[in-house]
Amino acid sequence: MARRETKAQQAERIQKILAALDREYGTEYRCYLNHETPWQLLIAVIMSAQCTDARVNMVTADLFRKYDTLEKFANADLKELEQDIHSTGFYHMKAKNIIACCRDLVDKHGSEVPRTIEELTALAGVGRKTANVIRGNIYNEPSIVVDTHVKRISRKLGLTKSEDPVKIEQDLMKALPRDHWILWNIHIITLGRSICIARRPKCGECFLREFCPGREDEG
DNA sequence: CTCCCGATAT
DNA sequence: ATATCAGGAG
CATH class of the missing domain: 1.10.340.30 (Hypothetical protein; domain 2)
Incomplete structure (x- = not known):
């Protein structure tokens, strides 16, 4: 039976994930849906x-x-x-x-x-x-957006085990520092569109590979 | 839980 | 042919 990671270990792993995401994608929020108002x-x-x-x-x-x-x-x-x-x-x-x-x-x-x-x-x-x-x-309120990418990838990263969006939101609020709540969503979408693609995740070229318990070993 | 639904990639 | 896409209503 695989040993379960401790709270401290998970917190450290999350810090590395966040640092890698910030390094790769930057810390500025961007919106993928064009709008002016x-x-x-x-x-x-x-x-x-x-x-x-x-x-x-x-x-x-x-x-x-x-x-x-x-x-x-x-x-x-x-x-x-x-x-x-x-x-x-x-x-x-x-x-x-x-x-x-x-x-x-x-x-x-x-x-x-x-x-x-x-x-x-x-x-x-x-x-x-x-x-x-x-x-x-719009209002810059710290909030977790649980869409299809956040659900899929947060589960892979071991930050939640739930299928329920509300429970996932709560789990992520506990797991992630408040100042990364808004950015998590856009970073994970960016990752989910390019690397951690639903149908065929490119784990071999993922910069989060070493921090991801859900990675798939490809041959 | 089911249904809504077109466009695209594989 | 089938899975998936910044989900929500009944």
């Missing part, structure tokens, strides 16, 4: 569900020119918006949610994007993951 980011994140950010950016390039105000989204024609965002997938639900969400922003929030988890998740199409993206990116 908070409400644009909110709409982009709603559309990013089960869709690549590159695809969302292709759509928003035209979309944010056509609907250049929050009010235009709130008053958009459903069928027309469905066609406008068709290529992001799940377009019936996303279009419906975007309109309902923007109506709520206009009617109940003075056309501003709210700050709290409760207010954000009360919006149509906004779950915990989207709410945490807004809190971290």
Whole structure:
């Protein structure tokens, strides 16, 4: 039976992982979803569900020119918006949610994007993951975003054993220093897109290899 | 739990 | 053909 690593050992390993990520990717936050305003980011994140950010950016390039105000989204024609965002997938639900969400922003929030988890998740199409993206990116609130990459890679790195996003978020808050919470998400996405790819992870060329209990030995 | 769903890589 | 993509609603 494999010996379990102690708390101190794990803390030391995490420090090395964070240092390697900072060294490789830098410490400046960057957003992969193009936007100029908070409400644009909110709409982009709603559309990013089960869709690549590159695809969302292709759509928003035209979309944010056509609907250049929050009010235009709130008053958009459903069928027309469905066609406008068709290529992001799940377009019936996303279009419906975007309109309902923007109506709520206009009617109940003075056309501003709210700050709290409760207010954000009360919006149509906004779950915990989207709410945490807004809190971290727009309001600079320390928050852990658990998306598909964070879930997969945090599990591989042995920072959580859970499948539940809320539990993963809690585990990561305990494991990671608060000042790395926001950066963890974007660093792990960067890693997950280039090296720790879901279908075929390139463990042989991963700079976290020696710190990763989930690495696969390739022949 | 199921369903939503197109685009892309393998 | 199949897995995967900055998930969320019912």
